[in-house]
Amino acid sequence: MDYFNYRDGQLFCEDINLNELATQVGTPAYVYSQKTFEHHYDAIASAFAPLDPIICYAMKSCDNLNIVKLLAARGAGADTVSGGEVYRAKLAGVNMKHVVFAGVGKTDAEIRLALEAGIGYFNIESEAEFENIASIAKQMGVQANAALRVNPDVDPETAHEKTTTGKKESKFGVDIERAKRFFEHYGRDENLRLCGIHLHIGSPVYIVEPYVKSIQKALTLIEELKTTGLTVDTLDIGGGFGADYETGRTPDFAAYAAQIVPLLQPFKNAGGTIILEPGRCVSANSGILLTRVSYIKMGGTKKFVIVDSGMHHLIRPTLYDAWQFIWPTKVAPMHVPAKRAMEMDNPSLEVCDVVGPICESGDYLAKGRALPPVARGDLLAVFTAGAYGSVMASHYNTMTRPIEILVNGNEHRIIRRRETYDDLIALELEAEPASV
Numbered sequence: 250m251d252y253f254n255y256r257d258g259q260l261f262c263e264d265i266n267l268n269e270l271a272t273q274v275g276t277p278a279y280v281y282s283q284k285t286f287e288h289h290y291d292a293i294a295s296a297f298a299p300l301d302p303i304i305c306y307a308m309k310s311c312d313n314l315n316i317v318k319l320l321a322a323r324g325a326g327a328d329t330v331s332g333g334e335v336y337r338a339k340l341a342g343v344n345m346k347h348v349v350f351a352g353v354g355k356t357d358a359e360i361r362l363a364l365e366a367g368i369g370y371f372n373i374e375s376e377a378e379f380e381n382i383a384s385i386a387k388q389m390g391v392q393a394n395a396a397l398r399v400n401p402d403v404d405p406e407t408a409h410e411k412t413t414t415g416k417k418e419s420k421f422g423v424d425i426e427r428a429k430r431f432f433e434h435y436g437r438d439e440n441l442r443l444c445g446i447h448l449h450i451g452s453p454v455y456i457v458e459p460y461v462k463s464i465q466k467a468l469t470l471i472e473e474l475k476t477t478g479l480t481v482d483t484l485d486i487g488g489g490f491g492a493d494y495e496t497g498r499t500p501d502f503a504a505y506a507a508q509i510v511p512l513l514q515p516f517k518n519a520g521g522t523i524i525l526e527p528g529r530c531v532s533a534n535s536g537i538l539l540t541r542v543s544y545i546k547m548g549g550t551k552k553f554v555i556v557d558s559g560m561h562h563l564i565r566p567t568l569y570d571a572w573q574f575i576w577p578t579k580v581a582p583m584h585v586p587a588k589r590a591m592e593m594d595n596p597s598l599e600v601c602d603v604v605g606p607i608c609e610s611g612d613y614l615a616k617g618r619a620l621p622p623v624a625r626g627d628l629l630a631v632f633t634a635g636a637y638g639s640v641m642a643s644h645y646n647t648m649t650r651p652i653e654i655l656v657n658g659n660e661h662r663i664i665r666r667r668e669t670y671d672d673l674i675a676l677e678l679e680a681e682p683a684s685v
């Protein structure tokens with residue numbers, strides 16, 4: 250569900266006509282809908298309300314300060330994975346007690362920054378990391394909370410192996426047997442209070458069963474630890490809930506909650522804290538990428554639609570073989586899409602590859618895609634691009650990144666200005682002659 254809809258053949262974001270907006274702000278542009286962000290955040294908060302969870306928005310999915318701010322204003326905490334994200338969360342006004350810090354390679358400087366900021370939990374990935382954080386906390390004379398990331402060895406059935414994390418062979422976390430030894434060894438540390446279990450099985454997970462299985466395993470582990478005098482009072486179930494890349498693709502939050510809430514209710518009632526780390530399900534449908542057609546080119550019988558964006562702005566198709574719905578922003582009545590689907594039932598479409606300007610054959614947004622006829626100068630929308638879009642953009646080929654716009658009703662705001670070539674070279678000091 251989102252607030253990107255066609256009115257009289259023209260695509261609108263909320264009440265803003267995107268053809269007019271693109272003329273004003275230029276392309277490529279990421280355009281976000283504030284109402285869609287709010288809708289998804291509120292929907293997850295309400296579905297899981299019986300657990301009164303801390304909802305740590307996964308900033309990695311879309312970390313623009315203005316977006317984190319608007320979610321923080323609705324009560325969101327933050328799931329962070331770097332010192333930079335902790336810094337952003339603080340600037341955005343997130344309650345630092347509702348910040349979790351994950352990631353397998355936290356540096357000493359990042360750990361200090363997070364301890365100084367007073368974050369809620371470190372999500373711990375290994376014994377070596379636990380010892381390091383505990384020792385830094387001791388040196389600084391502070392205390393912090395930690396949750397151990399546990400691999401429940403459950404198959405999340407994600408679309409791609411690069412987005413599967415909860416299996417035994419994953420680089421993340423430790424398996425359940427090792428988790429028991431971990432708690433026995435470190436569970437009584439005074440500076441780093443090991444009081445939580447962290448799960449994140451992958452993304453996107455379109456079925457509820459893997460969550461159920463992994464939570465059941467975590468609850469069993471918690472019970473076993475209790476018998477040895479070790480208390481786990483926090484369970485972080487991670488993120489990974491799906492988004493509608495195709496219309497109706499993902500279960501709604503109520504469907505996930507219907508099975509997850511009853512499982513966790515006894516833990517909550519016994520005084521436990523539940524943490525969720527949703528990213529994509531909040532941000533993906535909240536953003537689109539607007540790109541203009543630069544050229545049409547035939548290669549044999551194949552038609553290429555060459556646009557002013559590509560893998561450097563949205564790498565998901567190249568990196569994950571991800572499918573994103575793409576459609577012109579101005580269409581004849583017969584081409585107004587009734588739904589976003591892999592197979593569009595319309596005989597007048599033309600099959601083409603939508604490719605970018607980067608010097609890589611992997612630079613494409615879609616391959617073999619049926620689209621209404623398009624010409625140079627037409628504007629295309631890449632839908633469901635709010636998550637893992639702008640955040641993964643690069644300057645490859647010395648290309649600037651897209652401008653970012655936040656729409657609210659009939660108003661829009663530039664939330665990341667368009668870069669200049671001077672921005673791109675600003676950090677590259679002129680080479681000093683080598684001194685001998």
Ligand SMILES: Cc1ncc(COP(=O)(O)O)c(C=O)c1O
Pocket residue numbers: 307309310328351449451452453487488489490526527528529530636
């Ligand atoms: C530990 C952790 N939590 C949460 C997320 C967010 O996942 P999603 O955006 O699919 O909700 C990720 C994504 O990689 C993650 O690694």
